[in-house]
Amino acid sequence: MELIQPGLGLVFWMTVTFSLVLFILTKFAWKPILKALKEREDTIENALNSAEKAKQEIQKSQAENQRILDEARLERDKVLKEAQATANNIINEAKEKANSEGAKLLDNARTSIQTEKAAALTEIKNLVGTLSVQIAEQMLKKELNNDSSNLALIQQYLNDAKLN
Amino acid sequence: MKAIFLNIFSKLLVAFFIGAFQFSTSYATGESHKEDSKFNAGEMIIHHIVDAHEWHIAEFGHTHIIVPLPVILYNQGHFTFFLSNKMENAGDGVKKYGHFHYSHGHFTAEDGSSVYDFSITKNTAAMLISVAILLMIFLSIAVAYKKNVGKAPKGIQSLLEPIILFIRDEIAKASIGEKYERYMPFLLTVFFFIWVNNLMGLIPIFPGGANVTGSISITLVLALFTFLITTFSGNKTYWSHIFLPDVPKGLYPLLIPIELIGVFLKPFVLMVRLFANITAGHIIILGFFSLIFIFGEMNTGLGYGVSVFSVAFTLFMSFLELLVAFLQAYVFTLLSALYFGSAVEEHHHDKHH
Numbered sequence: 013m014e015l016i017q018p019g020l021g022l023v024f025w026m027t028v029t030f031s032l033v034l035f036i037l038t039k040f041a042w043k044p045i046l047k048a049l050k051e052r053e054d055t056i057e058n059a060l061n062s063a064e065k066a067k068q069e070i071q072k073s074q075a076e077n078q079r080i081l082d083e084a085r086l087e088r089d090k091v092l093k094e095a096q097a098t099a100n101n102i103i104n105e106a107k108e109k110a111n112s113e114g115a116k117l118l119d120n121a122r123t124s125i126q127t128e129k130a131a132a133l134t135e136i137k138n139l140v141g142t143l144s145v146q147i148a149e150q151m152l153k154k155e156l157n158n159d160s161s162n163l164a165l166i167q168q169y170l171n172d173a174k175l176n
Numbered sequence: 177m178k179a180i181f182l183n184i185f186s187k188l189l190v191a192f193f194i195g196a197f198q199f200s201t202s203y204a205t206g207e208s209h210k211e212d213s214k215f216n217a218g219e220m221i222i223h224h225i226v227d228a229h230e231w232h233i234a235e236f237g238h239t240h241i242i243v244p245l246p247v248i249l250y251n252q253g254h255f256t257f258f259l260s261n262k263m264e265n266a267g268d269g270v271k272k273y274g275h276f277h278y279s280h281g282h283f284t285a286e287d288g289s290s291v292y293d294f295s296i297t298k299n300t301a302a303m304l305i306s307v308a309i310l311l312m313i314f315l316s317i318a319v320a321y322k323k324n325v326g327k328a329p330k331g332i333q334s335l336l337e338p339i340i341l342f343i344r345d346e347i348a349k350a351s352i353g354e355k356y357e358r359y360m361p362f363l364l365t366v367f368f369f370i371w372v373n374n375l376m377g378l379i380p381i382f383p384g385g386a387n388v389t390g391s392i393s394i395t396l397v398l399a400l401f402t403f404l405i406t407t408f409s410g411n412k413t414y415w416s417h418i419f420l421p422d423v424p425k426g427l428y429p430l431l432i433p434i435e436l437i438g439v440f441l442k443p444f445v446l447m448v449r450l451f452a453n454i455t456a457g458h459i460i461i462l463g464f465f466s467l468i469f470i471f472g473e474m475n476t477g478l479g480y481g482v483s484v485f486s487v488a489f490t491l492f493m494s495f496l497e498l499l500v501a502f503l504q505a506y507v508f509t510l511l512s513a514l515y516f517g518s519a520v521e522e523h524h525h526d527k528h529h
Contacts (some may be wrong), residue, residue, distance in 0.1 A: 014222075014226045014227070014280075014281060014449075015222065015225065015226055015392070015455065016392050017392070018392050018393040018396050019227055019293070019299075019391075019393050020292060020293055020294070021248070021293045021294045021296075021297060021300065022227060022244075022297060022300055022391060022393035022394065023293050023297050023393045023396060023397055024294055025294070025296070025303070025304075026300075026303065026394050026397040026398075029303060029307055029399050030365075030369065030397060030401065033307050033310065033311065033365060033369065034361065034362060034365045034401075035310070035312070036311060036315075037314055037315075037361065037364070037365050039363070040315055040318055041314040041315055041317065041318040042360060042361040042364050042365070043361070044322055045314075045317060045318055045319045045321050045340065046340075046344070046357075046360060048296035048322070048325060049321075049327065049337070049340070049341065049344075050335045052327075054324075065241055076386065084366065140462060165197075170331070176423035
């Protein structure tokens with residue numbers, strides 16, 4: 013019976029003691045402890061967050077570096093290509109110029125050869141004419157002395173043998 | 177007033193436990209007058225788990241080692257203080273101090289006027305010792321927290337920190353929700369109070385071994401705290417759940433009393449659960465030891481033989497009780513947190529009880 017019968021004294025002391033314990037522990041233990049725990053958790057979380065942030069930043073800067081490197085490489089390739097193209101152009105142009113210059117020189121040479129040739133031919137024709145006349149004169153001087161008919165014949169021959 | 181309340185209360189409890197304790201109470205009351213030369217297990221067990229005005233530590237033959245405790249009595253407007261060993265033997269199991277008679281753990285006045293007993297009994301003293309330990313541990317931990325701010329816990333601090341975090345995260349946050357911070361001090365205090373007292377109860381010798389958390393007075397006060405906090409933090413939703421339940425109006429006469437009974441039943445169950453669990457643990461362990469003496473009276477050799485098994489079983493039970501000590505503290509805290517949670521919960525239209 014006594015086992016399940018609340019004792020007045022014990023109930024009284026328990027109420028007083030428990031209230032006091034609750035008050036003292038709340039004020040001097042639980043509040044500082046819970047506050048410290050919360051602060052520590054916040055600190056740890058902040059540290060983790062900033063570490064994560066730093067990691068992301070490093071990754072970002074690495075990516076940036078990579079991008080700059082890639083860009084530089086591309087730029088280099090482009091410059092090289094352009095230089096190559098310019099060189100090719102210059103060579104081609106030079107070639108073309110040389111070719112056309114050569115052709116022009118050849119042309120000029122051909123023209124002057126033609127002119128020289130024509131002049132030489134004319135000279136030869138005149139020389140042949142004069143020589144023929146002289147030869148004929150010598151021959152005819154022997155056989156024919158001022159025979160007009162022979163002279164006419166010679167003239168006719170000369171006309172026929174016109175040199176072109 | 178208080179006495180009347182306690183009286184009614186104890187009658188209710190008696191009705192509640194009538195079946196379970198008929199056996200042991202009959203031992204305690206019926207056979208206690210007999211010559212105590214024969215070992216009486218029921219009497220011994222009840223003697224160990226009920227409160228007392230003195231702290232009986234051991235006895236060798238007829239020599240008793242007893243720690244006397246202060247008796248404080250209030251009678252006819254006067255307080256009387258004396259130590260329990262100052263009482264004179266008046267014969268027939270009755271003791272005397274001044275005009276007070278003491279028999280079966282109760283004081284009565286010679287003139288029949290009512291005596292209010294505010295004594296520092298065995299359970300009170302044991303509770304005060306536990307409280308001193310509790311204060312020592314947690315005040316020193318608080319200092320440690322202040323000293324190494326933001327650093328890893330050290331020593332006893334790191335032993336108890338996981339438990340504090342467990343109560344905060346798994347009990348308070350999970351059961352109460354956003355407003356958990358207001359209830360943390362009570363939950364932590366109640367948890368560690370019950371746990372320390374449970375553990376102290378498992379220590380077989382002084383200053384342990386008292387059945388503090390297995391005392392109905394203690395669990396009554398603890399449950400009363402939970403009840404008062406729940407009631408005073410109840411918001412509109414909580415009260416409307418009780419007085420304006422979400423059912424047709426015709427069911428109100430049926431449902432409102434049920435809800436109201438529920439309000440009182442919850443702390444009542446808290447009180448009974450802790451009391452019954454811890455008391456049962458003490459009874460089982462004491463029961464195993466009693467077996468040694470029961471068999472020892474039949475035959476000395478048999479007593480020694482049985483003692484091997486008794487000690488083995490007691491060892492096993494003690495380990496189980498270590499678990500129970502934690503578990504009951506946890507259960508009490510968790511259920512308190514759940515009741516607080518139901519008191520501060522905001523209304524959800526899609527959720528019915």
